[in-house]
Amino acid sequence: MTASTKIAVFASGSGSNFQAIQEAIDRGELHAKVELVVTDKPGAFVVTRAENFGIPVLALNPKEFVSKAAYETAIIEALHKYNVKWIVLAGYMRLISDVLLAAYPQRIVNIHPSLLPAFPGKDAIGQAMNHGVKLTGVTVHFVDEGMDTGPIIAQVAVPVIEGNREATEAEIHKQEHLLYTKALQQLLQ
Numbered sequence: 118m119t120a121s122t123k124i125a126v127f128a129s130g131s132g133s134n135f136q137a138i139q140e141a142i143d144r145g146e147l148h149a150k151v152e153l154v155v156t157d158k159p160g161a162f163v164v165t166r167a168e169n170f171g172i173p174v175l176a177l178n179p180k181e182f183v184s185k186a187a188y189e190t191a192i193i194e195a196l197h198k199y200n201v202k203w204i205v206l207a208g209y210m211r212l213i214s215d216v217l218l219a220a221y222p223q224r225i226v227n228i229h230p231s232l233l234p235a236f237p238g239k240d241a242i243g244q245a246m247n248h249g250v251k252l253t254g255v256t257v258h259f260v261d262e263g264m265d266t267g268p269i270i271a272q273v274a275v276p277v278i279e280g281n282r283e284a285t286e287a288e289i290h291k292q293e294h295l296l297y298t299k300a301l302q303q304l305l306q
């Protein structure tokens with residue numbers, strides 16, 4: 118990554134990973150520039166976080182498009198307008214289709230709250246706790262057409278705190294914020 122590789126962060130929810138990335142950029146630890154935040158949930162808290170940083174938001178409801186291809190094509194137009202080079206998924210709860218994958222080959226990364234390939238999909242932390250595993254974690258990986266599949270870039274293990282989802286989740290989020298910014302800096306420099 119050069120001094121200011123232009124990235125877009127995609128998120129569907131709270132956006133704590135987006136915030137951690139932006140704060141790492143502000144501290145000079147991650148040499149990137151978030152040009153655009155993209156969300157499929159116009160009411161998501163990530164929109165407020167982006168506005169607080171003065172970062173433009175593209176909020177599109179996929180249901181308002183005739184197809185997924187049309188939805189992603191609208192996103193690509195905006196990404197090109199902002200000259201975005203990499204896409205960083207941070208709690209974006211939607212599969213990426215070949216339209217976006219073809220526009221950004223090997224340039225889309227994701228973070229997931231488990232040691233993939235264990236517990237892909239929604240509520241990975243709940244899945245891990247229900248399964249009774251003692252160790253779960255966080256994975257950063259390249260995105261392909263699958264659900265939380267694609268080559269693994271970085272992982273960190275996090276112990277499950279038995280019977281305490283809140284504490285387990287808090288530790289996972291803390292590790293996500295550290296791992297994602299570190300992995301992005303290594304990947305994009």
Ligand code: GAR
Nearest residue numbers: 130131132133134207208228229230
């Ligand atoms: C994060 O835990 C992220 O790993 C997860 O969504 C959460 C978003 O939190 N992503 C997935 O489960 C992807 N399958 P955030 O909105 O606070 O960054």
